[in-house]
Amino acid sequence: MSAAPPDNDVLWARGIVKSHHGTPALRGVSLGVREGEMLAVTGPRGSGKSTLLGCLSAQLPVDEGEVWFHSAPVHTLGRAGREKLRRERFGYVGPEPHLVPELTARENVALPLLLAGAGHRAAYRAAGEWLERLDVADCAKLRPADLQQDRRQRIAVARALAAEPPVVFADDPTAPLHRDAREQVLRILASAARSHGLTLVLATHDPALARFADRTVHLVDGRIAPEPAAAVAAGH
Numbered sequence: 001m002s003a004a005p006p007d008n009d010v011l012w013a014r015g016i017v018k019s020h021h022g023t024p025a026l027r028g029v030s031l032g033v034r035e036g037e038m039l040a041v042t043g044p045r046g047s048g049k050s051t052l053l054g055c056l057s058a059q060l061p062v063d064e065g066e067v068w069f070h071s072a073p074v075h076t077l078g079r080a081g082r083e084k085l086r087r088e089r090f091g092y093v094g095p096e097p098h099l100v101p102e103l104t105a106r107e108n109v110a111l112p113l114l115l116a117g118a119g120h121r122a123a124y125r126a127a128g129e130w131l132e133r134l135d136v137a138d139c140a141k142l143r144p145a146d147l148q149q150d151r152r153q154r155i156a157v158a159r160a161l162a163a164e165p166p167v168v169f170a171d172d173p174t175a176p177l178h179r180d181a182r183e184q185v186l187r188i189l190a191s192a193a194r195s196h197g198l199t200l201v202l203a204t205h206d207p208a209l210a211r212f213a214d215r216t217v218h219l220v221d222g223r224i225a226p227e228p229a230a231a232v233a234a235g236h
Protein backbone atom coordinates (compact mmCIF):
# COMPACT_ATOMS: atom_id res chain seq x y z
CA MET A 1 0.00 0.00 0.00
CA SER A 2 1.54 3.29 -1.07
CA ALA A 3 1.19 6.82 0.26
CA ALA A 4 -1.30 9.24 -1.32
CA PRO A 5 0.10 11.93 -3.63
CA PRO A 6 1.15 15.40 -2.50
CA ASP A 7 -1.76 17.76 -1.76
CA ASN A 8 -0.85 20.38 -4.36
CA ASP A 9 -0.77 17.93 -7.27
CA VAL A 10 -4.04 17.73 -9.15
CA LEU A 11 -2.74 14.70 -11.06
CA TRP A 12 -0.05 12.35 -9.89
CA ALA A 13 1.26 9.21 -11.53
CA ARG A 14 3.81 6.69 -10.38
CA GLY A 15 5.43 3.97 -12.41
CA ILE A 16 2.82 3.80 -15.17
CA VAL A 17 3.34 0.86 -17.49
CA LYS A 18 1.02 0.47 -20.47
CA SER A 19 1.13 -1.73 -23.58
CA HIS A 20 -1.18 -1.85 -26.59
CA HIS A 21 -1.71 -5.47 -27.64
CA GLY A 22 1.78 -6.37 -26.47
CA THR A 23 3.47 -3.22 -27.86
CA PRO A 24 4.98 -1.32 -24.92
CA ALA A 25 3.92 2.35 -24.96
CA LEU A 26 4.82 3.48 -21.42
CA ARG A 27 7.64 1.79 -19.52
CA GLY A 28 7.40 3.33 -16.04
CA VAL A 29 6.34 6.99 -16.08
CA SER A 30 6.07 9.03 -12.89
CA LEU A 31 5.00 12.67 -12.76
CA GLY A 32 2.91 15.20 -10.90
CA VAL A 33 0.82 18.02 -12.35
CA ARG A 34 0.16 20.99 -10.10
CA GLU A 35 -3.18 22.74 -9.87
CA GLY A 36 -3.52 25.47 -12.51
CA GLU A 37 -0.33 24.38 -14.25
CA MET A 38 0.05 24.06 -18.01
CA LEU A 39 2.21 21.00 -18.63
CA ALA A 40 3.46 20.11 -22.11
CA VAL A 41 4.29 16.50 -22.92
CA THR A 42 6.66 16.44 -25.87
CA GLY A 43 8.48 13.67 -27.69
CA PRO A 44 8.83 12.12 -31.12
CA ARG A 45 6.04 10.21 -32.83
CA GLY A 46 5.32 6.96 -31.06
CA SER A 47 7.07 8.00 -27.83
CA GLY A 48 3.92 7.46 -25.75
CA LYS A 49 2.40 10.96 -25.45
CA SER A 50 -1.16 9.95 -26.39
CA THR A 51 -0.96 6.86 -24.20
CA LEU A 52 0.19 8.97 -21.24
CA LEU A 53 -2.69 11.42 -21.74
CA GLY A 54 -5.04 8.45 -22.10
CA CYS A 55 -3.87 6.98 -18.78
CA LEU A 56 -3.94 10.33 -16.93
CA SER A 57 -7.38 11.20 -18.30
CA ALA A 58 -8.90 7.85 -17.27
CA GLN A 59 -9.53 6.78 -20.87
CA LEU A 60 -7.08 3.89 -20.63
CA PRO A 61 -6.60 1.61 -17.64
CA VAL A 62 -2.94 1.26 -16.66
CA ASP A 63 -1.24 -2.17 -16.73
CA GLU A 64 0.94 -1.27 -13.75
CA GLY A 65 1.45 1.77 -11.57
CA GLU A 66 -0.81 4.38 -10.05
CA VAL A 67 -2.73 7.44 -11.23
CA TRP A 68 -4.34 9.79 -8.74
CA PHE A 69 -6.70 12.72 -9.27
CA HIS A 70 -6.35 14.90 -6.18
CA SER A 71 -6.52 12.38 -3.36
CA ALA A 72 -8.59 9.78 -5.24
CA PRO A 73 -7.08 6.77 -6.97
CA VAL A 74 -7.92 6.49 -10.67
CA HIS A 75 -6.04 3.24 -11.33
CA THR A 76 -8.46 1.24 -9.20
CA LEU A 77 -11.60 2.53 -10.95
CA GLY A 78 -13.59 0.30 -13.28
CA ARG A 79 -14.92 1.44 -16.64
CA ALA A 80 -18.03 3.15 -15.23
CA GLY A 81 -16.01 5.01 -12.59
CA ARG A 82 -13.53 6.21 -15.19
CA GLU A 83 -16.33 7.37 -17.48
CA LYS A 84 -17.97 9.32 -14.66
CA LEU A 85 -14.66 10.95 -13.74
CA ARG A 86 -14.05 11.96 -17.35
CA ARG A 87 -17.55 13.31 -17.83
CA GLU A 88 -17.61 15.32 -14.61
CA ARG A 89 -14.03 16.50 -14.15
CA PHE A 90 -12.06 16.38 -17.39
CA GLY A 91 -12.18 18.11 -20.75
CA TYR A 92 -10.49 16.48 -23.72
CA VAL A 93 -9.56 17.64 -27.18
CA GLY A 94 -7.78 15.26 -29.54
CA PRO A 95 -6.03 15.61 -32.87
CA GLU A 96 -9.33 15.02 -34.73
CA PRO A 97 -12.41 17.12 -34.03
CA HIS A 98 -14.96 14.51 -32.95
CA LEU A 99 -18.21 16.44 -32.90
CA VAL A 100 -21.75 15.09 -32.86
CA PRO A 101 -22.68 15.31 -36.56
CA GLU A 102 -26.42 15.85 -35.99
CA LEU A 103 -25.88 18.86 -33.72
CA THR A 104 -24.99 22.43 -34.66
CA ALA A 105 -21.72 23.94 -33.47
CA ARG A 106 -23.48 25.72 -30.64
CA GLU A 107 -25.35 22.56 -29.57
CA ASN A 108 -22.05 20.62 -29.59
CA VAL A 109 -20.41 23.18 -27.30
CA ALA A 110 -23.48 23.38 -25.02
CA LEU A 111 -23.62 19.59 -24.64
CA PRO A 112 -21.12 19.14 -21.75
CA LEU A 113 -22.83 21.97 -19.88
CA LEU A 114 -26.26 20.40 -20.34
CA LEU A 115 -24.88 17.01 -19.25
CA ALA A 116 -23.47 18.71 -16.15
CA GLY A 117 -26.97 19.95 -15.30
CA ALA A 118 -26.82 23.57 -16.55
CA GLY A 119 -30.08 25.16 -17.65
CA HIS A 120 -30.77 25.36 -21.37
CA ARG A 121 -30.48 29.14 -21.62
CA ALA A 122 -27.27 29.37 -19.56
CA ALA A 123 -25.67 26.52 -21.51
CA TYR A 124 -26.44 28.11 -24.86
CA ARG A 125 -25.26 31.54 -23.74
CA ALA A 126 -21.95 30.09 -22.49
CA ALA A 127 -21.57 28.05 -25.70
CA GLY A 128 -22.03 31.23 -27.74
CA GLU A 129 -19.35 33.01 -25.69
CA TRP A 130 -16.85 30.17 -26.15
CA LEU A 131 -17.50 30.10 -29.88
CA GLU A 132 -16.76 33.82 -29.95
CA ARG A 133 -13.49 33.36 -28.05
CA LEU A 134 -12.44 30.72 -30.56
CA ASP A 135 -13.33 33.01 -33.47
CA VAL A 136 -16.10 30.74 -34.79
CA ALA A 137 -19.23 32.55 -33.63
CA ASP A 138 -20.37 32.72 -37.26
CA CYS A 139 -20.54 28.88 -37.30
CA ALA A 140 -22.96 28.63 -34.37
CA LYS A 141 -25.88 27.34 -36.41
CA LEU A 142 -23.92 25.12 -38.79
CA ARG A 143 -23.40 21.38 -38.51
CA PRO A 144 -19.91 19.80 -38.56
CA ALA A 145 -20.32 18.50 -42.14
CA ASP A 146 -20.75 22.09 -43.36
CA LEU A 147 -17.50 23.23 -41.77
CA GLN A 148 -13.84 22.94 -42.66
CA GLN A 149 -11.59 20.86 -40.42
CA ASP A 150 -9.95 23.99 -38.99
CA ARG A 151 -13.30 25.40 -37.85
CA ARG A 152 -14.43 22.04 -36.47
CA GLN A 153 -11.28 21.83 -34.34
CA ARG A 154 -11.89 25.29 -32.90
CA ILE A 155 -15.39 24.13 -31.97
CA ALA A 156 -13.93 21.00 -30.35
CA VAL A 157 -11.62 23.24 -28.29
CA ALA A 158 -14.59 25.41 -27.28
CA ARG A 159 -16.48 22.28 -26.22
CA ALA A 160 -13.56 21.01 -24.11
CA LEU A 161 -13.39 24.33 -22.26
CA ALA A 162 -17.09 25.24 -22.05
CA ALA A 163 -17.92 23.41 -18.84
CA GLU A 164 -14.68 24.75 -17.31
CA PRO A 165 -13.55 21.34 -16.07
CA PRO A 166 -10.71 21.37 -13.53
CA VAL A 167 -8.40 19.57 -15.98
CA VAL A 168 -8.25 19.82 -19.77
CA PHE A 169 -6.25 17.29 -21.78
CA ALA A 170 -5.23 18.39 -25.26
CA ASP A 171 -3.62 15.72 -27.42
CA ASP A 172 -1.95 17.38 -30.40
CA PRO A 173 -4.93 19.79 -30.59
CA THR A 174 -3.44 21.92 -33.34
CA ALA A 175 -2.77 18.99 -35.72
CA PRO A 176 -5.67 19.80 -38.11
CA LEU A 177 -4.94 23.53 -38.18
CA HIS A 178 -3.00 25.58 -40.69
CA ARG A 179 0.40 26.66 -39.44
CA ASP A 180 -0.62 30.27 -38.69
CA ALA A 181 -3.78 29.17 -36.87
CA ARG A 182 -1.88 26.78 -34.57
CA GLU A 183 -0.34 29.43 -32.42
CA GLN A 184 -3.58 31.38 -32.19
CA VAL A 185 -5.64 28.39 -31.04
CA LEU A 186 -2.95 27.35 -28.56
CA ARG A 187 -2.79 30.88 -27.23
CA ILE A 188 -6.57 30.86 -26.72
CA LEU A 189 -6.40 27.45 -25.04
CA ALA A 190 -3.58 28.62 -22.73
CA SER A 191 -5.15 31.95 -21.86
CA ALA A 192 -8.57 30.37 -21.26
CA ALA A 193 -6.94 27.80 -18.98
CA ARG A 194 -5.04 30.53 -17.11
CA SER A 195 -7.96 32.91 -16.73
CA HIS A 196 -10.25 30.15 -15.50
CA GLY A 197 -7.59 28.47 -13.30
CA LEU A 198 -7.81 25.19 -15.25
CA THR A 199 -4.99 22.69 -15.32
CA LEU A 200 -3.92 21.93 -18.89
CA VAL A 201 -1.97 18.86 -20.05
CA LEU A 202 -0.88 19.31 -23.66
CA ALA A 203 0.76 16.65 -25.84
CA THR A 204 2.65 17.87 -28.88
CA HIS A 205 5.57 16.72 -30.99
CA ASP A 206 6.27 20.35 -31.87
CA PRO A 207 8.70 21.83 -29.30
CA ALA A 208 7.79 25.33 -30.57
CA LEU A 209 4.23 24.87 -29.26
CA ALA A 210 5.49 23.62 -25.90
CA ARG A 211 6.84 27.07 -25.11
CA PHE A 212 3.31 28.12 -24.12
CA ALA A 213 3.55 25.73 -21.18
CA ASP A 214 4.84 26.34 -17.65
CA ARG A 215 6.79 23.11 -17.75
CA THR A 216 7.67 20.37 -20.22
CA VAL A 217 8.25 16.67 -19.80
CA HIS A 218 9.91 14.95 -22.71
CA LEU A 219 9.08 11.34 -23.54
CA VAL A 220 11.40 9.04 -25.43
CA ASP A 221 10.44 5.45 -26.03
CA GLY A 222 7.85 5.40 -23.23
CA ARG A 223 10.06 6.98 -20.58
CA ILE A 224 10.58 10.53 -19.33
CA ALA A 225 13.89 11.78 -20.69
CA PRO A 226 15.95 14.87 -19.88
CA GLU A 227 14.57 18.06 -21.46
CA PRO A 228 15.36 18.49 -25.15
CA ALA A 229 18.58 20.42 -25.68
CA ALA A 230 16.80 23.14 -27.69
CA ALA A 231 14.34 23.86 -24.90
CA VAL A 232 17.11 24.02 -22.30
CA ALA A 233 19.14 26.38 -24.51
CA ALA A 234 16.08 28.61 -24.97
CA GLY A 235 15.66 28.80 -21.21
CA HIS A 236 12.37 26.88 -21.04
Ligand SMILES: Nc1ncnc2c1ncn2[C@@H]1O[C@H](COP(=O)(O)OP(=O)(O)OP(=O)(O)O)[C@@H](O)[C@H]1O
Pocket residue numbers: 020021023024025043044045046047048049050051052205
Ligand atom coordinates in the same frame (compact mmCIF):
# COMPACT_ATOMS: atom_id res chain seq x y z
N1 LIG B 1 -4.17 1.23 -30.41
C1 LIG B 1 -2.90 0.84 -30.51
N2 LIG B 1 -2.61 -0.43 -30.92
C2 LIG B 1 -1.33 -0.84 -31.03
N3 LIG B 1 -0.25 -0.07 -30.74
C3 LIG B 1 -0.49 1.19 -30.36
C4 LIG B 1 -1.83 1.72 -30.22
N4 LIG B 1 -1.73 3.00 -29.80
C5 LIG B 1 -0.42 3.27 -29.69
N5 LIG B 1 0.33 2.20 -30.01
C6 LIG B 1 1.80 2.11 -29.99
O1 LIG B 1 2.22 2.57 -28.71
C7 LIG B 1 3.39 3.39 -28.85
C8 LIG B 1 3.10 4.78 -28.30
O2 LIG B 1 2.08 5.38 -29.10
P1 LIG B 1 1.44 6.79 -28.74
O3 LIG B 1 0.36 7.03 -29.73
O4 LIG B 1 1.11 6.84 -27.31
O5 LIG B 1 2.68 7.78 -29.03
P2 LIG B 1 2.65 9.33 -29.41
O6 LIG B 1 3.92 9.88 -28.85
O7 LIG B 1 1.39 9.95 -28.96
O8 LIG B 1 2.71 9.31 -30.98
P3 LIG B 1 2.14 10.42 -32.02
O9 LIG B 1 2.97 11.64 -31.84
O10 LIG B 1 2.31 9.77 -33.33
O11 LIG B 1 0.69 10.63 -31.67
C9 LIG B 1 3.75 3.38 -30.33
O12 LIG B 1 4.69 2.33 -30.53
C10 LIG B 1 2.44 3.06 -31.00
O13 LIG B 1 2.66 2.40 -32.23
